[in-house]
Amino acid sequence: MNKSLFKTFLHETGEISYFTARFFREGFRPRYEFAELFNQCFAIGNKTLGLVGITGFIMGLVITIQSHPSMQAFGAESWLPAVVSVSLVREIVPVITALICAGKIGSSIGAELGSMKVTEQIDAMEVSGTNPFKYLVVTRVFASMLMIPLLVIIADAVGLWGAYIGVNMKTEVSFDLYTNQIFQKLTFGDVIPSIIKSFFFGFAIGIIGCYKGYYTRNGTQGVGRAANSAVVAATFVVFIIDLIAAQIADIIDIT
């Protein structure tokens, strides 16, 4: 890594840390922008629900179809619903949902705030006595923290439904038996950590999108760059958080 790249990395890390600290400082102090928070929750949910649902369904279906031959080879075909459900709920659905949201929400926040920045709309908000950080950043970060876990729960349900169809393409399993097999194996120790880590995914996607947009420079070219770098950085951070979450779950023995 050359010296100037390393310096840029350190500079960016410092700035984003300051931005995050400002989020915590301003996010829990009045005035609270509940109406805008609600708007952002609706926008995020509305924008991504369809995509997340379809992806969850396809993931459930594909993983089941692909796992079936291996399970059959080991004579463990009856374990298929349990194994697929655990891998879907613990890892695949939260990470895939976060990656979709990093692309969809991260870029949208980056581009929206970036364009507001270069057209002086953020300055206009400030001179009209509104704190733009509270109105634009705090609401978007909280909205993605609230909505991404919710989207993960929905994608889990749709993914398990896809898996049920996948199981029935190869063998015949009743819905009751399928759910029994799932809930015998699936515990709160599988579900809760995946929800908790999706809060952190939401936080990372929101804060990175807002940071990139809020500090956009160089006009319209900068807006494109902000949207693009928001997606790249958020995707990378999602994997880092996933790695840390796996290590923590391992250390405290939630396996």
Place this chain on the structure above:
Amino acid sequence: MSDDNTQIKEDAIVVSHVHKSFGENVVLRDFSLSLKEGENLVVLGKSGSGKSVLIKCIIGLMQPDKGSICVLGDEITTMEQTKLDEMRVRVGFLFQSNALYDSMTVRENLEFPLRRHWAKTSREEVDRLVMEVLEHVGLAEAIDMMPEELSGGMRKRIALARTLILKPKIILYDEPTTGLDPITGKGISQLMLNVQAKYNTSSIIISHDMNCVKMTANRIVMLIDGKCYATGTYDELMKSGDKRIKDFFD
């Protein structure tokens, strides 16, 4: 515009010995000016001479490196955020790019500053204020339009209406006629005069449009090399023998 300053009373804005630089680039050096109540003061200078930086320092969007800025008697360089927000109710800012919120209709754009400051204002009162400023800028019919549906001149009028809705005592205009055709520009300049007459505002106008300057200025400050190079009325400066001043008026 006449030079009759009989209504001019106290200083609305006093900028004293302000210094502002961006790295090696010194934009303002020991710059001072004062704006009297009821006065239209034009700051004239070349592009990149620091005119916009000056008014952004006055409204608190930028901090000067040195010097003091008093707005309506309050020092703003050391003012805490809550006080600054309160002060901004009394100071309007018209952006060069208009800065209308893309995602909101004209009505929502105008309501936005109101709900911040007058949270307890009734729906009827908000509607009345919105219609009043829209009628004043001659665009009552645009109330439910989106900013993208408006022409450049209409956007400027709506931006001015948004500035007026809080009934400010001072308005800062950042190149109000830039990018507009001469006729529309003249209309905006006339509107600025009407606003001053109706709302009794004081204004700092950043411009290089000499038609706008001639129409609106009570007094002109020439910002050259980061300093207040000359000051006077339009006629006084036009008669100046200084080449750097004459260049603007030729």
